[in-house]
Amino acid sequence: MSETITNDYLGCLLNALPADSRNSGAQDTLDWLQRLRNEAIDRAGQLRFPTIKDEEWRFTDVSPLAKLPYKPAQKTSALRLSDIQPFCIVESAHRLVFVDGHFSPELSRLSKDDQFMIGNLTASALAKAPLAEAHLGQHVQFRDNFFAALNTAFLQDGALIVLPENCAVSTPIHLLFIATQEQTTQYPRCLLIGERNSQATVIEDYVALGANAYITNSVAEFSLADNTQVNHIRVQRESGSAFHLASSAVALEQDSQYRSVSITLGALISRFNLDVEFNAQAAECTIDGLAMIAGRQLADTHTRIDHAKPHCTSHQQHKCIVDGSSHAVFNGKIIVRPHAQRTNSSQSSRNLLLSGKAQIDTKPQLEIFADDVKCAHGATVGQLDNDEIFYLKSRGLNELTARNLLTYAFGAEILDRIPVPSLKHTLEQAILNQTTQNS
Amino acid sequence: MNINQNPIILNVDNLHASIQDTEILKGINLTVRSGEIHAIMGLNGSGKSTFAKVLAGHPDYHVTQGSIQYEQQDLLELSAEERAQAGVFLAFQYPIEIPGVANSQFLRLAYNTVQAKRGKEELDPLEFDDFVREKMKLLEMKPDFLDRSVNEGFSGGEKKRNEILQMALLEPKLGILDETDSGLDIDALKIVAKGVNHLHNTDNAIILITHYQRLLDHIVPDFVHVMEAGRIIKTGGKELALELETHGYDWIHNDQKRTVGAST
Numbered sequence: 006m007s008e009t010i011t012n013d014y015l016g017c018l019l020n021a022l023p024a025d026s027r028n029s030g031a032q033d034t035l036d037w038l039q040r041l042r043n044e045a046i047d048r049a050g051q052l053r054f055p056t057i058k059d060e061e062w063r064f065t066d067v068s069p070l071a072k073l074p075y076k077p078a079q080k081t082s083a084l085r086l087s088d089i090q091p092f093c094i095v096e097s098a099h100r101l102v103f104v105d106g107h108f109s110p111e112l113s114r115l116s117k118d119d120q121f122m123i124g125n126l127t128a129s130a131l132a133k134a135p136l137a138e139a140h141l142g143q144h145v146q147f148r149d150n151f152f153a154a155l156n157t158a159f160l161q162d163g164a165l166i167v168l169p170e171n172c173a174v175s176t177p178i179h180l181l182f183i184a185t186q187e188q189t190t191q192y193p194r195c196l197l198i199g200e201r202n203s204q205a206t207v208i209e210d211y212v213a214l215g216a217n218a219y220i221t222n223s224v225a226e227f228s229l230a231d232n233t234q235v236n237h238i239r240v241q242r243e244s245g246s247a248f249h250l251a252s253s254a255v256a257l258e259q260d261s262q263y264r265s266v267s268i269t270l271g272a273l274i275s276r277f278n279l280d281v282e283f284n285a286q287a288a289e290c291t292i293d294g295l296a297m298i299a300g301r302q303l304a305d306t307h308t309r310i311d312h313a314k315p316h317c318t319s320h321q322q323h324k325c326i327v328d329g330s331s332h333a334v335f336n337g338k339i340i341v342r343p344h345a346q347r348t349n350s351s352q353s354s355r356n357l358l359l360s361g362k363a364q365i366d367t368k369p370q371l372e373i374f375a376d377d378v379k380c381a382h383g384a385t386v387g388q389l390d391n392d393e394i395f396y397l398k399s400r401g402l403n404e405l406t407a408r409n410l411l412t413y414a415f416g417a418e419i420l421d422r423i424p425v426p427s428l429k430h431t432l433e434q435a436i437l438n439q440t441t442q443n444s
Numbered sequence: 445m446n447i448n449q450n451p452i453i454l455n456v457d458n459l460h461a462s463i464q465d466t467e468i469l470k471g472i473n474l475t476v477r478s479g480e481i482h483a484i485m486g487l488n489g490s491g492k493s494t495f496a497k498v499l500a501g502h503p504d505y506h507v508t509q510g511s512i513q514y515e516q517q518d519l520l521e522l523s524a525e526e527r528a529q530a531g532v533f534l535a536f537q538y539p540i541e542i543p544g545v546a547n548s549q550f551l552r553l554a555y556n557t558v559q560a561k562r563g564k565e566e567l568d569p570l571e572f573d574d575f576v577r578e579k580m581k582l583l584e585m586k587p588d589f590l591d592r593s594v595n596e597g598f599s600g601g602e603k604k605r606n607e608i609l610q611m612a613l614l615e616p617k618l619g620i621l622d623e624t625d626s627g628l629d630i631d632a633l634k635i636v637a638k639g640v641n642h643l644h645n646t647d648n649a650i651i652l653i654t655h656y657q658r659l660l661d662h663i664v665p666d667f668v669h670v671m672e673a674g675r676i677i678k679t680g681g682k683e684l685a686l687e688l689e690t691h692g693y694d695w696i697h698n699d700q701k702r703t704v705g706a707s708t
Contacts, residue, residue: 391504396540398524399500399533400554400610401561407525410545410553414593417544433544 015049015155017074018190035128038160041142045157052151064334064366065276065305070248075220077159078105078189084214086112089183092212095427097179099123101164104183106191108162112181121172121205126163126194134167136198144226144254146280152250153278156192156224163194168203168233177206177238177425184243187217195225199233199261206236206424213244213271221272225253229261231285236264238423240432243271245300252278257317259285266422268432269296269304270439279308283317283345292321294335295419297436299328299359309338312345315375321352324419326412327363338370339380346377354384357415359408409440450477453515453618453649454499460509460674461498468494470674471510476618479646483660483685484653486671487693492653493537495671496622499651500534501527515617529561531617531648535607535624542594547606550594551576555613579612583639601632608639619643620651625659637662657689670696 054071055062084104089112093100101123102112108125115123124130131137142160147153164180182193195209209225221243229235243249249272255263269275281290296304310319325333333356341348356365369382389411397407416436423429454476461469468491476482486492498505499512501524512519514532522530542550548569555576556566567575573590580589583605595603604624611619621640625633640663644650652663660668660682668684669676670693678684678696687695 390540392502393540395497395500395502395524396536399528399536401525401528401558401614402554403525403557404523406553406557410542410550414542414544421544 037138045154049154075188075190078186078191080107094179098176100179102181105186122167126165140228144256145224153252156222159192166197168199170200171202173204179208182211184213190220193223197227199229201230202232204234209239211241216244218246220248223251227255231258232260234262239267241269247272249275255281257288261288263290265292267294274303276305281310283314286314286316289318293419294323296333297326298331302331305334307336312341312348315346318349323354325356328359330362332364335367341373341375343374345375348378350380352382356386412440450479455513458510461505461507476649481650481665483665483668490671491674496620533616533619535621537623539595539603541596543596547594548590600627617648622653657685660685
């Protein structure tokens with residue numbers, strides 16, 4: 006094993022693993038799962054820790070992390086329901102709670118008679134989900150992604166959602182990941198398998214108790230079979246000292262629809278990769294994002310939409326609001342493959358600078374190899390508009406209120422697309438508070 | 445013409461204003477008394493809208509000469525929001541859209557802010573709802589107006605009506621309507637005009653900025669001023685608007701030449 010580990014960082018982390026975890030002393034480990042983990046361990050060993058010399062990490066310096074080989078969080082916490090109450094979502098009848106990456110059945114809310122499967126990604130659960138082997142680790146590009154490889158190497162608990170054919174889950178499924186420990190790493194994982202004609206709304210929610218410094222390294226994989234519709238709301242509201250490294254991979258089959266809204270508010274340094282792959286015709290995705298940061302925060306969103314098949318549609322709107330000395334990065338790649346005719350794709354990156362010291366790097370990247378396509382993209386970076394401020398002042402509002410209202414409105418356009426009213430309201434309040442706090 | 449001896453609300457004296465070192469207003473004189481309606485007409489680029497923005501306190505425009513007295517105060521000393529609180533209201537030619545903020549929320553915020561500054565009673569959401577619905581009837585606005593985001597997806601006519609609704613709520617002493625009639629069909633124009641006439645009384649004054657005589661059939665002005673190149677070049681009664689409609693703006697030049705010729 007030590008031969009493949011050329012990476013100090015990884016070596017440090019792997020020493021923290023229980024001795025039996027690589028070669029399956031654990032009683033209920035599936036062969037394929039163990040193989041997957043082993044491959045990821047090897048892959049992580051071969052990949053380097055990314056630096057700003059890598060094109061994909063040009064604007065995001067994660068070198069501070071390399072000095073912080075935070076060990077995987079151990080299961081210690083004894084949270085009570087009252088501790089997580091502020092994060093609960095009233096519309097949601099299904100809740101999976103993970104504390105420091107570990108599944109907490111006590112805090113979770115699952116109904117047994119559900120026709121769909123939701124639970125912890127344990128070997129026993131995976132054994133009951135024959136499709137899991139074909140999907141887990143198969144969509145996220147962990148072979149080229151150091152952090153996704155690490156997550157897969159440390160894969161333990163996670164959220165597993167299997168929607169059988171024709172199943173429509175009526176209320177949102179809330180996946181709540183709570184960080185409570187300091188100087189540890191949690192490795193959350195999600196796998197959603199939507200079979201034909203299924204439908205669900207999933208909220209992937211990262212929160213913290215306290216202001217600890219810790220690392221979240223998470224991976225989510227969503228597979229949508231023919232005619233499946235999934236809403237995916239991703240909320241990153243980690244502690245202000247945290248590091249958040251995440252990858253989502255979405256695979257879309259024919260006529261499926263994926264709609265996501267990703268909200269980034271927390272973490273000192275965060276990086277979110279979202280890959281959407283059109284594997285068949287006539288699928289659609291709508292991808293919206295909002296990052297609102299201040300202080301010395303850095304928030305990086307990298308998306309990649311791969312139009313590999315014809316007649317697919319993608320719409321993307323990403324917004325960043327940066328205050329203080331914060332730095333937001335958006336890199337949106339759209340690939341239209343040679344045979345992906347009749348692709349309809351739009352992308353917009355709009356950015357609001359609230360301070361002279363804040364920084365935005367936005368990079369729309371269109372790679373179009375088909376000739377019968379409709380692709381539109383645009384990027385703007387600006388400050389609040391003087392005419393708009395004047396309008397509000399001419400209605401009696403003072404400068405500060407006018408600025409706050411406009412900042413809020415800039416972000417609210419994205420929040421408006423969250424189909425869960427209470428969550429939308431909570432986030433609106435969070436943005437309003439952040440607006441008033443920063444000013 | 446008019447023998448109104450009511451108190452003067454606004455007195456503009458030799459007003460010069462610039463934007464980015466380009467002088468737009470080149471010596472405007474205007475006196476407005478309470479109870480009066482003034483129309484300011486003129487071609488595009490004559491400085492009408494700039495004049496409206498300067499009155500309301502747009503920060504991009506710099507007054508380089510002259511003065512504006514408003515209700516015994518130096519208006520130029522006041523910020524835009526102080527002017528609004530003091531009763532100056534500008535209905536915008538292009539009202540802005542504020543996605544994510546419900547119209548009702550915004551209207552109440554503006555109303556309560558101004559009420560508080562004027563030492564008057566603020567209204568809670570329920571009280572305000574009753575109050576604003578009453579005002580909306582005047583402008584024949586549907587109730588869902590309140591729930592929609594401010595001006596977002598509003599038609600041109602709806603935006604203009606929303607402006608007049610704000611005027612109804614803020615009860616200005618001086619209402620300035622910047623091309624409120626542009627882009628309105630005749631039905632919408634009549635509704636807006638009805639609203640404005642309803643709000644007009646002997647204690648306040650209105651300045652209408654318009655291209656078109658059509659508006660003045662419905663809101664009858666006491667004075668019509670013609671602006672050109674940053675100055676008011678002619679002032680008359682409501683019949684002046686009709687003459688402009690018939691003869692066009694060039695007629696004024698000829699008319700002026702005649703006047704000048706006669707006096708020498």
